[in-house]
Amino acid sequence: MTFYLGVDAGGTASKSRLVDQDGRVLGSGKAGPANARIGLDKLHGTLLDVCFQALREGGVDESLYGTVRVGMGIAGINRMGMKQQLQLLEFPFAHVQLTSDSMIANLGAHRGADGAILIIGTGSVGLVKRGEDSFSIGGYGFPISDEGSGAALGLSAIRHALRALDGRTRPTPLSQAVTQQFDHAIPKVIAWMDDAAPGDYASFAPLVMDYAETGDEIALSIVRDAAQHVERFIETILAKGATRCVLMGGLAERIKPWLRARIVEKLDEPLGDALDGALLFAGLPIATAARG
Structure with a gap:
């Protein structure tokens, strides 16, 4: 056996x-x-x-x-x-x-056949496989890469929340929900940041998606920006000659409704x-x- x-x-x-x-x-x-x-x-x-x-x-x-x-x-x-x-x-x-x-x-x-994927989870990366050859697109690591990912969504939410706390932008329900986890205290956010890993930032992604779906101004801007990055990923993958492209990862289903219909039509089921x-x-x- x-x-x-x-x-x-x-x-x-x-x-x-x-x-x-x-x-x-x-x-x-x-x-x-x-x-x-x-x-x-x-x-x-x-x-x-x-x-x-x-x-x-x-x-x-x-x-x-x-x-x-x-x-x-x-x-x-x-x-x-x-x-x-x-x-x-x-x-x-x-x-x-x-x-x-x-x-x-x-x-x-x-x-095991040829095809491409785009993973949108804690991080983000595209991978194209053609025969014995394969190559990746993006995925260089957070924070310099991982566009459209859960970690990127969380980082943007933290940045906007800090700006709202010190008065550079107007608070929204999302920014208040984020800073509430730190008792609305900037020093606590900074202390958290010192040891935060990509997964810690990504833990805020569901919150961002939830508030975007209710029309929160900041959440909408974050998710729309992420969707543009995801669309660009898909367009690049297909331009590289991929015959099939599958969107995968923990954020895949939640980001898909924010993509343009003509982009979604090009995706395949895993x-x-x-x-x-x-x-x-x-x-x-x-x-x-x-x-x-």
Whole structure:
């Protein structure tokens, strides 16, 4: 018996899925952020945790861990030297394949075939796959990149809220809801900022979307700007020759209504999710994955 384990390690959360050689789902796991920015020791611990959760739920005895083939997609793995460092980490499995979270999302979205994705989650990145070649668009990391993402929405909300607090702009329900979390005190916002990660900024994204849907002036400007970035991403991806383009990520469905109809019409539905892609990357045959 060979087991296949897929891991999606992102900026906000990490997930895993265990299947048998026939593609039947046996177990799953979920943990906190597991991207390359949190430090190797912490990342290693989170990856092991989310793997062991799925294995325990699937009833796989520790003596069989050596039969498990693992595919991991890790946010930030393409940072200089990071993949080499991650490859030195020890795992008690038969084989561990490492790639980016965007690659496994692409594999899942198109069942391993050619195509492109645009992930709009904590961060943002486009990935185009053509045969054995692939290339990304954007995704250089927050705050210099990740346009249209949850982290970018949260950063804009914090900036507008601070301007409202010191009188440079008129307060709105959104700015008040944001600053209320800091007791409307600028020093508390600054203290939070010193240790805030992209996921912390992205935690404000649902609030921004909620207030935009009720017509809040600041929220509307933030979301409209984000939508323009997403549209430009999609147009660039299609101009690069992608035959299919799928919008994915935690913010995908919420941002879609803000896109122009002619842009949305060019998008395709995903054939699977990132964990499906991770399982394919682990070596699960495509035909088996389709049955599962």
